[in-house]
Amino acid sequence: MDELGTFKRFSVGLTGGIGSGKSTVADLFAEQGAAVVDTDLIAHQLTAVGGIAIPAIRATFGAEFILPDGSMDRTAMRERVFAEPLEKKRLEAILIPLIRLSTREAAEQAEGAYLLFVVPLLVESGLWQQRVSRVLTVDCSEEVQIRRVMQRNNLSEQQVRAIMANQASRSARLKAADDVISNEGDSAALLPQVLELHQLYLKLASAQ
Numbered sequence: 001m002d003e004l005g006t007f008k009r010f011s012v013g014l015t016g017g018i019g020s021g022k023s024t025v026a027d028l029f030a031e032q033g034a035a036v037v038d039t040d041l042i043a044h045q046l047t048a049v050g051g052i053a054i055p056a057i058r059a060t061f062g063a064e065f066i067l068p069d070g071s072m073d074r075t076a077m078r079e080r081v082f083a084e085p086l087e088k089k090r091l092e093a094i095l096i097p098l099i100r101l102s103t104r105e106a107a108e109q110a111e112g113a114y115l116l117f118v119v120p121l122l123v124e125s126g127l128w129q130q131r132v133s134r135v136l137t138v139d140c141s142e143e144v145q146i147r148r149v150m151q152r153n154n155l156s157e158q159q160v161r162a163i164m165a166n167q168a169s170r171s172a173r174l175k176a177a178d179d180v181i182s183n184e185g186d187s188a189a190l191l192p193q194v195l196e197l198h199q200l201y202l203k204l205a206s207a208q
Contacts, residue, residue: 007107007131010205011115015122015176016138017167018160019148021183021190025138026118028194034201035112039119042102043095047072056094061087082162114205123168123176133204136197137177140184142170 014029016022023038030036046053049070058066061080067073081088107115115132122128122135129135142164149160174180179200181193 007115007133009107009115010201010208011107011117011132012134012136012179012201013117013119013122013128013132014136014138015119015128015173016183017140017142017145017170017173018120018163019145019152020138020140021148021187022118022120022138024187025181025183025190025194026116028191029116029198030112032194032198033113034116034198035107035110035114036116036118037103037106037110039099039103039117041118042099042106046095046098046102047074053094053098057091060090060094082166114201121167123173129176133208134178134201135176136179136181137173138181138183139170139174139177140182144184 012034014022014026016025026036026038045051047057051071054066054070054072057072057077061077065073065076065080077091081091103117107117116136117128117132119125119128145164146157146160149155149163150157153160155163168176179197181190181197183190
């Protein structure tokens with residue numbers, strides 16, 4: 001990676017709204033030989049038991065946001081940052097530099113045909129589009145997103161809509177995309193799309 005934060009290897013930034021199926025698509029690419037770096041997973045590791053972000057979170061937000069096991073209380077923090085936009089910025093000030101550092105280290109160590117970064121807030125960040133070679137959006141309707149997240153996370157429709165309201169719109173993600181994978185329902189339809197793009201990415205990676 002150079003001083004501007006762009007990656008010397010051919011790289012793809014994979015994004016999509018909550019419930020779009022990013023993780024499923026990333027797993028399929030990993031099975032084909034892509035080196036997957038999941039920034040959401042990195043963020044979870046930073047705030048899990050023993051995570052290096054925990055001391056700063058405790059100092060900034062208070063012990064009430066740390067669970068007895070030593071991990072961040074995600075439910076309490078989610079409610080806080082959605083209710084108070086300034087609190088979201090305080091949390092991001094802690095996490096974003098650590099996520100960048102861990103992502104860079106993971107990318108340098110990754111082995112695979114090309115790099116695939118899973119970045120839920122790729123469009124919102126304003127930075128990732130310049131860092132990667134191509135942007136891949138996993139797309140589905142908002143109705144499908146809401147249904148999936150309600151079932152998966154046991155949240156109300158209102159809660160899911162509140163999360164979505166803090167993410168880029170579907171149209172913004174599609175506008176940012178070089179490539180799109182449709183994930184409206186049938187998971188069997190994902191693999192052919194992944195295989196087609198994987199072949200494209202192999203060609204582009206070999207030409208770089």
